[in-house]
Amino acid sequence: MRIALLTESTYSNAQRGDGWCGRLADGLVEHEFQLYLLARGERTDPVGPSPERPPVRGLSAVHELAMWGRRPAGHRPSAHRRRLYRKAYEQLVRALVLPGERASFGPGLYRLAELARTDGGLPAFLASGHAQRVLERVWRSPGADTAAGRPLVRDVLVAADLLEQCLRPLSADWYGTGPAGIGSADLCHVVGGGPAALPALVAKQLHGIPFLVTEHGLHLREQYRSYRTAPYRWPVRALLLSFFRQLTGETYRQAAVLTPGSAYDQQWQQRCGAEPDRIRVVHEGTPAVAREAAGAEPESPTLVWAGALEPGRDPELVLHAFARIREELPGARLRMYGEEGVPGYRAHCVAVAERLGIAAAVRFEGRPGSPAEAWQAGRLVVFSALAQRSPRLLADAMLSGRAVVATDVGVAREVVGPTGLLVPPRSPTALAGACLALLGDEERRARLGLAGRLRAQERFAVEPEATAFREIYLELVSRWPAFPAGERLQPFARPAEYWVAGAAQSGPPAGPTAGESTSGEAAGRGAPASGALAEAV
Structure with a gap:
């Protein structure tokens, strides 16, 4: 099956052969892995394999999105589209600062992703004065968590810039169904949590692709530790921590399986709202x-x-x-x-x-x-x-x-x-x-x-860890629909022949024309098998 590995790291740490992603791909060579990387550090080496750094076995491709620095290119949305962006962004910000509107975080997030996929105007909107005015108005509204802090204008400018960087994965060009798109994957595997979960959340909403989350040390806990000494005033820190807290809660609600690296992290995940029956401890293997x-x-x-x-x-x-x-x-x-x-x-x-x-x-x-x-x-x-x-x-x-x-x-x-x-x-x-x-x-x-x-x-040991993820992958894909078809989910939309060499390039099989047999659909509903399959049985 095709696995989309989503992680947030520097390129060299995530791609190197002795890194966790490389070890996982090396241990599960029967699957095809594509790495989707949110790069926070400056990369000094080129993307892809080189004579000095051979490709890691199992990673068929690497896709990278810079999280810091210059924002991605994109045109300004029209006046009508700008109103739609403003409404969705206000819904998201209200969830961050108003305790009674926490439930609007997910809808606001997915609406922004939908708009970004339609016209690509999300980066320009988030960097515009329209987004800053929405943030300032909601942030200073009565009842806001950080209203007592009286955020200054500079706080609004800093927080708007940080939120744009945190939301940057929503505007990545990763969500198609082509060879390089997450939509062509059977499963998403988020490594580390945090913003790396955003593409998996969007892929689940767009394509119905399940995802699991592996955390070797909780991302939310590390954010709380790092923001204690961050060079921002406390209203900015409170707003950003609220974003990570709401993102963690939404990720835990939507993930099919959570795999912490220890029972200690499992307890923290449960305190953050994760359901115990979806948590499986998988110890991190080491060479x-x-x-x-x-x-x-x-x-x-x-x-x-x-x-x-x-x-x-x-x-x-x-x-x-x-x-x-x-x-x-x-x-x-x-x-x-x-x-x-x-x-x-x-x-x-x-x-x-x-x-x-x-x-x-x-x-x-x-x-x-x-x-x-x-x-x-x-x-x-x-x-x-x-x-x-x-x-x-x-x-x-x-x-x-x-x-x-x-x-x-x-x-x-x-x-x-x-x-x-x-x-x-x-x-x-x-x-x-x-x-x-x-x-x-x-x-x-x-x-x-x-x-x-x-x-x-x-x-x-590395082998038990690889075995655990092999079983989790197969379990999730076996009980999850392959493609969403409108509102009705159709399981087993990809027959076994789809994965035969050469067949995958030709696209999904077309539906039967008038007068043709629909034995495949009948078999999916429980009708007897026919032809070679019946003889094999």
Whole structure:
């Protein structure tokens, strides 16, 4: 079948062979994948394969839409069409700022997409003064969520520009039924959520194509985190977060299946309105499962910590716990791997180590050449985060065969399970006690390390992930109509012969003329098979 992969990333990260999209296409070679990319970063390499970068097996084509920078070309809509755009845009904006009109988000969104597909005037309208005046009037109306913030004129201009960029996928030239169009796909697979779901929502409305959503870390949650430090006034941030919140809700309502990367993300999806019976946890596979375990332990009792140097990772907790460990094991060492996540935070950690009197035993290594290099350097691995949202780093450490001690937050309990030690966050005493217990028991360290490696290999292998999506694809397509025909959906509109080599180029089979047999339709209604099919049965 033909799968449309929709994702929001830089081109190189989404297309490269070791990326998630490339691994999925490589693992399901029986399907044809086309990548539809919302590019947020500046691309320095040309679209398509090159001698330096061979094509990824399974990706038959790559289509790209720039999300930032100059808006797409398009003519200004006529006065009549402009009134239609204004009405649909006002419906959308009212859903963002008026609590009583949240339900109008979807209709306003689809109406804008319909108008954009008809005349291509959406980019010009969203950048016009007409759209800015609609936004300002609704935003300042009584009862608006952000009315107390008294948005300034500059807020309106900034927010209008940001909304135009967020809505840019509605005006992409992807929605036809030709070879490059999403309309020719059997299924849409949204990777990451957010604006990448907009083409899937439009394709479902136009062509009745089902879609599923895979999130390895929730897009809405990351937007809330990033907008805390965004360079905009708070009314602008509130408006944009309302857009992402409404988009997430509409995506979860319309998706046939949601596949979060962890049960922790599953709980967040349910809190955002997703129906539990449409959620299936599919752990993200990693090629690191084939990597050999770390070699012999270092001679001195050494702890390894890895992560960004920022308050959320709480490296101070490790430093305070290590000071207690040094009281029991004077020869202990601590190696901390990771780049500075907050300016000046590395110097702060160095000052904390000096104040605790452990600076001589602590080494800030920076970014390692590879994660395996970091795990090799210690006898056990320590994680001290206040919120562990992604299982990837934990799983990679477990694959090394080193014992793991982690704070019991986020996905830690789900990933580590009984193969490591979990301690409460912000408790240096508990963390130091767990580390001392393992440093003093070589047999227990080896047993937990081996158990953790086997657990990670079982849960995060690439093959089970590909198998899970193979089954989901087949299930969705088998119970979803192939083509909408007016108001009445006709299942099995594409017979098996359509996919025979050469037949697909000739288009869907024409309906029978007067006097011809309609055995295909009769068979679709349950009549006996005839001809070669009857003989085969």
